[in-house]
Amino acid sequence: MKVLVTGGAGYIGSYAVKALLRQNHEVVVLDNLSTGSEEALVKDIPFYKGDIRDSNVLDEIFINEKIDLVMHFAAKLIAPESIQYSLEYYDNNVNGVNSLLTSMKKHNVTKIVFSSTAAVYGLLDKELINENDITNCINPYGETKLASEKMIQWSHKSYGLEYIIFRYFNVAGGKKTGYSPLNQTVLIPRILNVAKGLVDKVTIFGNDYNTIDGTCIRDFIHVEDLVNAHILAAEGLFNGTTEVGIYNLGNGKGFSVLETYETAKKVTGINIPFEFSERRIGDPVKSVASSEKAQKNLGWKPKYDKLEEIILDAWENY
Numbered sequence: 001m002k003v004l005v006t007g008g009a010g011y012i013g014s015y016a017v018k019a020l021l022r023q024n025h026e027v028v029v030l031d032n033l034s035t036g037s038e039e040a041l042v043k044d045i046p047f048y049k050g051d052i053r054d055s056n057v058l059d060e061i062f063i064n065e066k067i068d069l070v071m072h073f074a075a076k077l078i079a080p081e082s083i084q085y086s087l088e089y090y091d092n093n094v095n096g097v098n099s100l101l102t103s104m105k106k107h108n109v110t111k112i113v114f115s116s117t118a119a120v121y122g123l124l125d126k127e128l129i130n131e132n133d134i135t136n137c138i139n140p141y142g143e144t145k146l147a148s149e150k151m152i153q154w155s156h157k158s159y160g161l162e163y164i165i166f167r168y169f170n171v172a173g174g175k176k177t178g179y180s181p182l183n184q185t186v187l188i189p190r191i192l193n194v195a196k197g198l199v200d201k202v203t204i205f206g207n208d209y210n211t212i213d214g215t216c217i218r219d220f221i222h223v224e225d226l227v228n229a230h231i232l233a234a235e236g237l238f239n240g241t242t243e244v245g246i247y248n249l250g251n252g253k254g255f256s257v258l259e260t261y262e263t264a265k266k267v268t269g270i271n272i273p274f275e276f277s278e279r280r281i282g283d284p285v286k287s288v289a290s291s292e293k294a295q296k297n298l299g300w301k302p303k304y305d306k307l308e309e310i311i312l313d314a315w316e317n318y
């Protein structure tokens, strides 16, 4: 199978590229390097530096490369930033998907695996979120992914596009490529920045939520487990053994921000200072996945099911 990986110079996309190559698939990467980096690119595979909104570069790729399936990772993805820059998020993420699907249709490329997010659920007060739960986004980032999901689903009805949409929960572990450590916005790398001595203390945003210790709850999934689900989905679509649909990807266990911080202290053996501050705008209180559907329909099983292992792996790859 020949796969176009958009966003293949980013954190998750670069893991997907390596996982596809390990399974002997051919890979082509398209990335504008806005947050991705050249160091994350695998050498000796075709790389197109360009933007998913540029139909010329898409034409060039689909004509030159004879792509069977697209794994679409390229996006802007920082929830609080999306509140400040909503139009830029809509342009990059929604116009980007429109441009990609239009070009796929033009060149008769009929299969896509799409990166969506738990952010589409927004404020849902549930132990475990499943794919049929209502979507209630509380930030533009989630809205752009929900709009993209809908565009993909309508393209299935209109033109027979075959798709798997994955709603990732909080992806962690491995090496965070692209961003310099101090530009990281997500929790685990920011805690590790303090353990490394680059930053004085961890700031925990909000300790007055209605949770066990007042801090938000998240479900962390290792990046290798996540990309393995993509391989299963892509191969299933290619072989015609997997039905189109939406799938959550998470570990099904919620950890509070404070528990995550305590676990990082234990794993690194370093006494990491922290402070509480105001809530961060656009943060859902609780986000924990039921991934039963992916386990049942795709035969997927995460290998890293302990937070300690995920943080240790991030620490060892820091």
Ligand SMILES: NC(=O)c1ccc[n+]([C@@H]2O[C@H](COP(=O)([O-])OP(=O)(O)OC[C@H]3O[C@@H](n4cnc5c(N)ncnc54)[C@H](O)[C@@H]3O)[C@@H](O)[C@H]2O)c1
Residues within 6 Å of the ligand: 006, 007, 008, 009, 010, 011, 012, 013, 030, 031, 032, 033, 034, 035, 036, 037, 050, 051, 052, 053, 072, 073, 074, 075, 076, 077, 092, 096, 115, 116, 117, 118, 167, 168, 169, 170, 171, 172, 177, 178
């Ligand atoms: N990291 C997470 O916890 C998480 C959780 C849920 C969903 N996701 C989704 O996973 C995908 C990958 O995220 P990531 O963590 O690897 O982020 P990342 O920023 O490391 O990777 C995104 C890549 O896409 C590229 N890109 C962005 N806009 C582009 C455009 N218009 N044209 C071409 N390339 C473009 C960037 O240069 C970068 O290499 C995103 O779609 C994101 O929404 C990530």
Ligand SMILES: O=c1ccn([C@@H]2O[C@H](COP(=O)(O)OP(=O)(O)O[C@H]3O[C@H](CO)[C@@H](O)[C@H](O)[C@H]3O)[C@@H](O)[C@H]2O)c(=O)[nH]1
Residues within 6 Å of the ligand: 077, 078, 079, 116, 117, 118, 119, 168, 169, 170, 171, 185, 186, 187, 188, 190, 202, 203, 204, 205, 206, 216, 217, 218, 257, 280, 283, 287
């Ligand atoms: O320095 C920090 C960083 C984060 N947090 C808190 O930690 C939790 C998790 O935040 P973060 O790691 O930034 O992740 P999310 O905002 O949950 O979003 C991530 O996970 C989503 C899926 O759940 C993805 O869609 C997003 O792209 C990805 O950034 C939130 O309560 C934050 O307020 C802190 O307290 N201090």
